[in-house]
Amino acid sequence: MRSGWGVSHRSDGLHYEGEWFGNKRHGYGCTTFPDGTKEEGKYKQNVLVSGKRKNLIPLRTSKIREKVDRA
DSSP states (O other): OOOEEEEEEOTTSOEEEEEEETTEEEEEEEEEOTTSOEEEEEEETTEEEEEEEEOOOOOOSHHHHHHHHHO
16 A cells, blocks of 8 residues: 555556555645646545646657757
């Protein structure tokens, strides 16, 4: 049973980094979904209760990535 700070990488691409209690996301954490969307904030019993969700656009071409890195 997970409790405390930890990281979870699932086979479907979901990634969670944050606090756990009773084997559930509980406390502050950040979930990254396979499409690049992120949820960050406070979780209670696996549910985001306060925070925000961001849709990120993945940078696919190296030229665009280089321009962003230089900025």
